Amino acid sequence: MNMQELKELIYQGEKVDIECKKAEKSVPKSAYESYSAFANTKGGYIILGVREDKTKTDPNERFIIQGIEDAPKQKEDFWNTINGNKVNINLLTDDDVKIVEDGSIRLIVIHVPRADFNMRPVYVGENPYKGTYKRNHEGDYHATEHEIRGMIRDQNPEGNDNQIIEYYSMDDIDKETLRKYRQIFEIRNDGHVWNALDDKSFLEKLGGYRKDRKTGVEGLTLAGLLMFGTGQAIRERFDNVFMDYRNESQVTADIRWNDRITYDGTWENNWSYVKKKYKLNATNFLFLCNC
Numbered sequence: 001m002n003m004q005e006l007k008e009l010i011y012q013g014e015k016v017d018i019e020c021k022k023a024e025k026s027v028p029k030s031a032y033e034s035y036s037a038f039a040n041t042k043g044g045y046i047i048l049g050v051r052e053d054k055t056k057t058d059p060n061e062r063f064i065i066q067g068i069e070d071a072p073k074q075k076e077d078f079w080n081t082i083n084g085n086k087v088n089i090n091l092l093t094d095d096d097v098k099i100v101e102d103g104s105i106r107l108i109v110i111h112v113p114r115a116d117f118n119m120r121p122v123y124v125g126e127n128p129y130k131g132t133y134k135r136n137h138e139g140d141y142h143a144t145e146h147e148i149r150g151m152i153r154d155q156n157p158e159g160n161d162n163q164i165i166e167y168y169s170m171d172d173i174d175k176e177t178l179r180k181y182r183q184i185f186e187i188r189n190d191g192h193v194w195n196a197l198d199d200k201s202f203l204e205k206l207g208g209y210r211k212d213r214k215t216g217v218e219g220l221t222l223a224g225l226l227m228f229g230t231g232q233a234i235r236e237r238f239d240n241v242f243m244d245y246r247n248e249s250q251v252t253a254d255i256r257w258n259d260r261i262t263y264d265g266t267w268e269n270n271w272s273y274v275k276k277k278y279k280l281n282a283t284n285f286l287f288l289c290n291c
Contacts, residue, residue, distance in 0.1 A: 027074055035112050041134050041135035046109075047107060048107060049065065049068040067106050078110070096113070132148050169220065170209070
């Protein structure tokens, strides 16, 4: 990237993937917060050596390219810090940090890639709940505890569906839901060897019940509970579950849905029961929970 290309980037103004910083004599602390924010969001560019005049609205006047002192030294300091204990992980390669020159003006451009799911959260300091940032429009913000927990959960490369929900057993399965599911399974898979299994063994084959061979712990999995569990058991485990059916087949600008059904105690609000009862698909069934 040459200076002309960089100017075009700067004069677009700060946004979700562009952050400008003054950094006359040293790399500011906020640069590492932006590094965290970009890594945890969509990636982006941190440009050191650009002063912002917030009294101006026109990006060509608001962002003033003034350069930095001793760019090689600042670049070296940045690498020493990013490779130290300032952040929990360094995602950058040599090509991601460049000095761009135009006469006596020097800027440092840092390209921050988005971190892979198994590397997030990327955070400043030693505590992810205090040092994790995300990017929103043109600013960095502290990630919420909910967002951080979500990133930590998503680190599992195998997903969370087979996670054993401790203290939940076959007693928490809605027997009618499972019975109807097995009827459909048997009709569609006549003669299948699973049809002769008892309910627990059948769920094990589906991944809805599991025993950890190493620890000996066994129980319903996350998938098994959400698919076949009683509504009460699901709500006890996930206190912010929200299930909602909306018929949006003939919506207009003035009508958001034609029919809406929420949980009222007359039906079992697990995923399998509701999907079958109302013949739902992904466009009209919302099942949200903090898993």
